[in-house]
Amino acid sequence: MADLLRAEKVARSYGGVYALKGVNFALRAGEVHALMGENGAGKSTLIKILAGSVKPDRGSILVDEKPVSINTPLDSQRFGLGIIYQELDFFPNLTVGENIVIRNLHFPQSSFVNYRRIDSFCRPFLDQVGFNGDSRGLVGALPIGQLQLVALARALSMNARMILMDEPTSALAADGVRRLLSLICALRDRGISIVYVSHKMEEVFAVCDRATVLRDGETIGTRQVQNTTTAELIRMMVGRDVENRQQTESSRAGDVLLSVNALTTGKLKNVSFDLHQGEVLGVAGLVGSGRSALGAALFGLDPVKSGDIRLRGNSIKPRSPASAIAQGIGLVPEDRKLQGLMMQMSVLENSTISTIGRMCRFGFISRNHENEMAEPLFRQLKLKSASPLSQVSTLSGGNQQKALLARWLLIDPDVLFLDDPARGIDIVAKQDIYRIIARLAEAGKGLILVSSELPELLNCCHRIIVLNQGRVSLTVDSSEASQELIMAAAISAQAGGEQQ
């Protein structure tokens, strides 16, 4: 059978780092094809390339066996591709109908808005997906499940033959998922091909005909869903080797430093764990599983609904980052540019901003004192900068992260939560950061390390907890853990037996 859509050896790099190294992917007419892979495997980049919002460096895209170049989102519409992003791309203050016809090549454009014409254009497509609401209602007022339907109707109205859905069920409740899956089957029966990006095995096995697994920007393989198993797909997703796995001594000898008991917030359900002195506790889980929400709860960013947090046996209630810091908890945020650094300020100022009050003489900042405090840390972190006074935005990602770490070394909290600290930085800087983490643990601190890279967790951590839909689905000593075990716990349908 001829392929409707084929990507051949598609590669794309961002600033020297490969997001895609050479991906092959083929979509046949009338199939639902799962696209799977860990966070960062390259799924999103591939979708962006097909959507025309990112250009590939190499490789070719074929539609109906003819090479095409997709330069803009309108091109992708012309080739019959409909994209439904995870973060739905609607204009919240426009109506359902307006959102469907805007930039729609199949709607005769005119300079004036004619709601009746919009209504009659949209209605058939809205009916096809089972959307009963008013097409003149504002999109911003709709719940997420309804938005999915509008997005599908929009794709259909653009005459899409192929619909790419990026984790469409990640925000849906169980019955919403069921309805969406049956809609997908109905669309397939009408001859529409669907690319279904998901981590959820039961959905893949319920609706998909084939599954392709990506890992580290490469295609690992494509399987007939009926001939494969969950175990095989997981193995394909995580098959990276764990290099020089260190013998991380279980340091249970240390006293319990932080004890989290039945912690519940908007995104966490009943999360419990202990963190010992000198221990590095890994937190694994998919994006949105609650790993960042755990940091937000400990650091006073998200309100705690129930449960308690004890530091050295004393109950603490962080109400804001400032209060969390005062009580001995620190957080290195996931997004260092948005949440971490003041990009126009110098490296030195960024690292001393929280502790500058200690570097004063007679109420005035002493620059010498400031330098004396920060310089040894810069050396320890191997932070490379033309001068401590260079603007932090001129540094590489790794050195920026080190400047941020220097700030936390100066604050010196008892417990430091590191949210994917080695993401997107070069391998040498990564090693430097792992070294600092190990040194902090030796000094008796408690560290919580979130990471998308399982080998990183297995190498750096003493124990690992896996979060799945806001719950702890697995707690395991890293000496007994494997990537397969963690991945299975991260993507399993229900948060299973809570081990403690």
Added chain:
Amino acid sequence: MTLHARELAVRASSGVSSAFAVDGVKRMAALAGVILLAILISPAASDGSRIFLDPGNLTDILRQVSLIGIISLAMTFVILTGGIDLSVGSILALSTSLSAMALTRFWPSSSYLAHICLTLLLATLASALAGTLNGAVIALFDIQPFIATLASMIGLRGLAKWITQNANIDIGFGQDVAAAFASIFRQKSLVIGSYALLAFVFWILLGRTVFGRHVRAIGDNETAARYAGLPIRRVKSIVYILSGLLAGYAGILYTAENSQGNPNAGVGYELDAIAAVVIGGTRLSGGKGSIAGTIVGTLIMGILTNMLRLKNVDSNVEMMIKAIIIVLAVAIQKQRRAA
């Protein structure tokens, strides 16, 4: 050589960072250019000297820019946090109205010294309170500074007009406490001296204190500042209180200089102050800027005004020329950043 250069950069950056030292040099070059232009086109006095360079003229310029100069010092802090204060003109009007009322109507039996002190206290307290109100609305209710201070710009103007029944209150034409007050606070040396002193204090405050560091950090990236545990609400409140205080002090000087309390005074001062800050290179989006820049911006505006007046340029044309200068100044800085 490189060591020497780096040492220079470190020293020159006593304001902020080394990139700023370069900015500082260009800023001084701009100021020197304007001064040179003013000297060149200045009309000659009868003895052949340049009128612009006459010491009396130079100190007049400084005195004339002092009110806007003082207001723009605190405005620099406000803008550095990413905010704006549109209410300074109205706070000035409230302060001048209150001080004229205090001098002519309140406490008739107290001694001159006590009377003047009480007047200063009243005007200062009221202005600080107005600034506190701005700060509270912005920091506690998370309302955009533009809107919050737009509201107080309207409301405080109304308050000043209401308490004075929309009438000017003349002072200082007799032999009373008001005359004594006016004769003290209209002295060139006091006006210029207090501008210079406040400029120094705010320069130190920005460059050498924890508060100043926090001001810049919050304007640079408020989210990151929150994650770093900085006291954002407190810092924001304080900058608006400072802004109110300085506008109030400018109102006291206004009263003495014009021998009246005028509820319609200070209209448009907020825009002049913002212009001075922006010409001085402070980013309207916050995070980057300096007191030295604001002083240069204030002086450039003042010298231009003086130059055009000496040449008898129509004051309406003067406004048009100023408009061009503002756009040019900011455009040049944009280019510098892109380079």
